[in-house]
Amino acid sequence: MGHFPILDGHNDTLLRLHKSNDTPSFFTESTSGHIDLPRAKKGGLGGGFFAVYTPDAVDQGGPESHLTETGYDVPLPPMISHERALTFSNALAAKLFQIEAASDGQFKVVRTAAELKDCLQQQDMMAAIFHIEGAEAIDTNLDALHVLYQAGLRSLGIVWSRPNLFGEGVPFRYPSSPDTGSGLTDAGKALVRECNQLGIMIDTTHLNEKGFWDVANITDAPIVATHSNAHALSPSARNLTDKQLAAIAASGGVAGINYAVNMLRQDGGLGTNISLDNIVRHVAYIAENFGVDHVALGSDFDGTTVSDSLSDVTGLPHLLERLKAHGFDDDELQKITHGNWVRVLENTWK
Numbered sequence: 001m002g003h004f005p006i007l008d009g010h011n012d013t014l015l016r017l018h019k020s021n022d023t024p025s026f027f028t029e030s031t032s033g034h035i036d037l038p039r040a041k042k043g044g045l046g047g048g049f050f051a052v053y054t055p056d057a058v059d060q061g062g063p064e065s066h067l068t069e070t071g072y073d074v075p076l077p078p079m080i081s082h083e084r085a086l087t088f089s090n091a092l093a094a095k096l097f098q099i100e101a102a103s104d105g106q107f108k109v110v111r112t113a114a115e116l117k118d119c120l121q122q123q124d125m126m127a128a129i130f131h132i133e134g135a136e137a138i139d140t141n142l143d144a145l146h147v148l149y150q151a152g153l154r155s156l157g158i159v160w161s162r163p164n165l166f167g168e169g170v171p172f173r174y175p176s177s178p179d180t181g182s183g184l185t186d187a188g189k190a191l192v193r194e195c196n197q198l199g200i201m202i203d204t205t206h207l208n209e210k211g212f213w214d215v216a217n218i219t220d221a222p223i224v225a226t227h228s229n230a231h232a233l234s235p236s237a238r239n240l241t242d243k244q245l246a247a248i249a250a251s252g253g254v255a256g257i258n259y260a261v262n263m264l265r266q267d268g269g270l271g272t273n274i275s276l277d278n279i280v281r282h283v284a285y286i287a288e289n290f291g292v293d294h295v296a297l298g299s300d301f302d303g304t305t306v307s308d309s310l311s312d313v314t315g316l317p318h319l320l321e322r323l324k325a326h327g328f329d330d331d332e333l334q335k336i337t338h339g340n341w342v343r344v345l346e347n348t349w350k
Contacts (some may be wrong), residue, residue, distance in 0.1 A: 005046025007338035009226035009256025009298025034301035043313035047127030071174035085136030134160035157203040174268035176237035183210035199350030222253035227298035256298020
């Protein structure tokens, strides 16, 4: 097979490192979590969107804590304060820059498409895109947005699965439509316009359907969902309907397939004994129905439960083998692994 560096749409590695308070572990091969630098090199991970995410004030547990007769239904958590989110986001962003500083040139926070492409061409360099998941750290005057942009912020998810001053997230619920609440607030609409102005990519992942359509109607950039799957194949509230996928494709955007078992499985089940073909199925569904230019990979490594068959980032070569076996040729694999992300960012970043 050719050289297919994977540019991954989403990971929560910074949060895992922050919790363990052990930055050097990123440079040491470990069995904990999904990503560290040695394992990333083994797996062919050329880079990714490194999420800065502030957890809920009170952890109410995931789907396994909220099972129903037909699946699961996790209640939407309350809003978190701007002050708490700003402090926590600064700590995680600092972790990102500390890794870069300690990496001896092996890890670079990229701010332009040219820097990104340069990193992907070098097999010993990982590209990191500074992403914020849930905009609570940003004030409604958007002053923090400008400061964060100067610090390197290039991608922003307006919400996580909770409400904030900008919009409302979808609950973790199966089975469910993503149409679960009201759309963007006026502040949220202003945030979209300002991100367009600055050239910050807007991520619609975790937005409810009304919020998604608000973004689609306002934005002048490609529409993106960094770690969301096809609702037709797994009817979770977190997944994208055919109508949403069609809008993403029409805008020149992309959906990154999430490796979370409950978002891949048709039955929404939480069991991890499933094959890599479950990921391939979602990639192929979007490629065949909406075009191969509009699907990519968005693992959610270190932020979700993945299948035993994948295990961690070192399982990625096996995933590429399964995509190849499905019938994707080298040109298509280039697009799915990194080319589609690069194109979208070239058309978004200023």
